[in-house]
Amino acid sequence: MKLGIPKETHQDERRVAASPAAVRRFVDMGFDVVVESNAGEAASYPDDAYREAGATIGDGDASFGADVVLKVRAPLAQDGTDELARIREGATLVSYVFPAQNEDLVERLRERKITAIAMDQVPRITRAQKVDSLSSMANIAGYRAVIEAANEFGSFFTGQFTAAGKVPPAKVLVIGAGVAGLAAIGAARGLGAIVRAFDTRESVRDQIKSLGGEFLTVEIEESGEGKGGYAKTMSKEFIEAEMALFREQAKDVDIVVTTALVPGKRAPILWTADMVESMKPGSVVVDLAAEQGGNCELTEPGKRVVKHGVRILGYTDMPSRMATVASDLYGTNLAHLLDEMGGAKDFGVDLENDIVRGAIVTHESEVLWPPPAPQPAPQPSPEPAAKPAPAEPKPSAAPKAAPAPAQPEAAAAASTSPVKIAIGIALAAAWLWLRFGTEPSPANGATRELLQHLTVFVLACFVGWQVIWSVTAALHTPLMSVTNAISGIIVVGGLVLATTKVGTAAALIGAVAVLFATINIVGGFLVTRRMLRMFHK
């Protein structure tokens, strides 16, 4: 089985579909590998290295004419060269395809009965990670974005104390903490910068923190968890809050790296012109979404522009700028894919294989894209699922204890057991007997007064009982000293005796009582105030 690796003809493409190390894997799998002469030159892989790995060096036709053609970019049709036409009918092509954006290409692939596997369509499931070249490329892009920014930035990333004065560390804001964003966070931290990262998905908080970044978020409850591991489009309120946060950050940060992509759509504008304007001159914006239109309003895809003194990098070829490692990782992804497809001996398309089924675009004059039955989200946000407990308000000791004594009463009210009904009837009977069975006697003044006071007393007990249960345990001491001060109300009893209507002895004793009660009142309130002043957040 012949495997061809042609030279990439796109003008900005320095990568090649496989490094010599990857080629050795193909050879070990049993493939007959033909590499186009000088295919790896731009990625610093000379022909000799491929030869050593077990490949033969051939011309373009030899590599395009193989049974399986491995490429990075989708087949090009420009300047009289039509790469697709050079691929045999019925052969297999593995490369980026972007079928949604390249309908013509898909149609031509179908016509030529080519089995096309799109590396950009590999499903984002755990098992497919080894094949996921988008992740490997995003990782490179994130790292390179920081390096490019450092290159443009006129100061240190790390803070320094020198004899000539101190230099503050650079502040880097990373928007979108996907693979590229996380790589950017790691790289910027590695260079010593202060890194903040924004993402709509709460589940990436720990990942950001683990890389040393600070997680920024907005105070609106909305999960940005979309399917396929991407973030979804957020509500208007959320976006407004997000924009306010960015405006605030714009004045502070030196470097912004944006990585926000929404699959199949233009990248959202997150860094507006006025944000760029409010940035310090000499700041750098690296827009990794430039290829999908850019997250920054002023990005010009593929170019470096300077607007309001801010350098905006819209490079679309970040992985290609690190062609050596990019080719190696891409080749390794291809090797894993070929392994999934059966290697050289049993090579074929197995539509039961979920990786192949997800990535395949055309097969035997049929368009098989998009694949049916999308996979469930690979990151079912573990945080809310794992911790349902915080949703419940944590009861403090007092309110928690409160329902306990109330329960019997509640139960009594709720259930109507025969015993309780009997008690009710007995009480009613007793009432009737007392009311009608005995001689009605007019209450004298003292009794009447006592009963009225008793009513007040019982009601006050009830109010106190209801109010006190809500006091938090931490405040029990202040509560005690304040109630202690309040119980000094006994002073009123002493005060009313300070009258010439009573004898001198009684008035004197009353005055002593007033003295003690006043100590209690003043001492109690003041010490409570002293205590409460100390409580602070």
Add this chain to the structure above:
Amino acid sequence: MEYALITVAYLAAAVFFILSLRGLSSQETARAGNTYGIIGMSIAVFATITASEVDRYWLLIPALVIGAVIGRNMAAKVAMTAMPELVALLHSFVGIAAVLVGYATYISQKKSGTVFEVEIFVDVFIGAITFTGSVIAYLKLKGSMSGKPLLLPARHLINLAAVVASLLLGRWFIGFEGSGGIAPLILMTLIAFALGAHLVAAIGGADMPVVVSMLNSYSGWTASAAGFMLGNDLLIVTGALVGSSGAILSIIMCRAMNRSIVNVIFGGFGTDSGAAADAAPSAAEEGEIQETDVTEVVAKLQAAKNVIVVPGYGMAVARAQHKVFEMTELLRDQGVNVRFAIHPVAGRLPGHMNVLLAEANVPYDIVLEMDEINEDFESTDAVLVIGANDIVNPSAMTDASSPIYGMPVLEVWNSPFVVMMKRSRATGYAGVDNPLFVRDCTRMLFGDAGESMDGIVGELRAKAAPAATA
């Protein structure tokens, strides 16, 4: 007109008192709550002294002024660690004031009749018990009196006899013309004094939080009884509020110790269940106590991500709360998550530890209650137990023969590393062995908690300093 005015003023005062208690329910509103209390009290006092009946100002003004000055001085100079004593002492003032008001009212002969006499009798009885009970509690908390329960033989019978004697004296007291019943009243007062003293003397030091809140409750009922006596609704309402507040606090404290209120009041801790404890000494865990030193503790703390501090009465005694805060700050600067776990009965007063930590500037959002934090010990790298013992005793959960069995405790032993700072190997207030001392995870740091904390803070500073300049 005057009657209506005073009634409205008293009603306003009562409303302010309710608002005051309500305000105490959370930290944010607590200061406002205290202010409401002051407003309510001012209204009540002002309304009363401007009443037409009250005219002996030469007697009343000095009493108010002197009382205010003494109270102010006491409040200003008390150390936060001495808060339990102060609260107990203040309770005794309410008690004695109630007794005095009762006597003065009886002598003044403002009213007469059986109902009135009963009310006076009850007021004096409760006031007297509150007075001596609080004094004894004060002495115990201050340390002037041993914290050990005073267990007289047949003490329940003595209490019962005192109550019966008081009832008989009450029967004798009723029905005298004028102030003729003063003799039985004085006799009853003496008996009530003795009863109050005896009741509190029989309660062990570890139960002091309950005792203090019980006395708090009594002082409220006293005021209420005075209200009945004087026909004053404000006194009744306020007394009832305070009384139920104290009662609830007592219940909360008792639940925290898994004991019934009857058991606490009449118990004399360790006697009723002592026999069972003695019968099964074999249940105690055997093992070696492992000692540690400041250096190891500091190394562990610095390497930790999560640290929980469990303060107890020992921290209050050593006045170590400021040092604890310094350590907390140093560790937090290094990114260590330090939190505090407060057991409901830690210390000698409900909420005692919270007050001490607040005094030392510890932010209250890292001070958590037992229920909030008990599950987190497992994921905590190091636990620092400062002068606490019974509240971290695992035998409360494992040893059915232990006197404290069933009491909810802080499960510090779920953490891989527990430092117990203790003065000695002695048992805690409850007099119960603590098997935690000999567990594998536990290291003992013997010595005064204040000195140990000094050592830890010093070492942390020494280690932090070079890191900061590098």
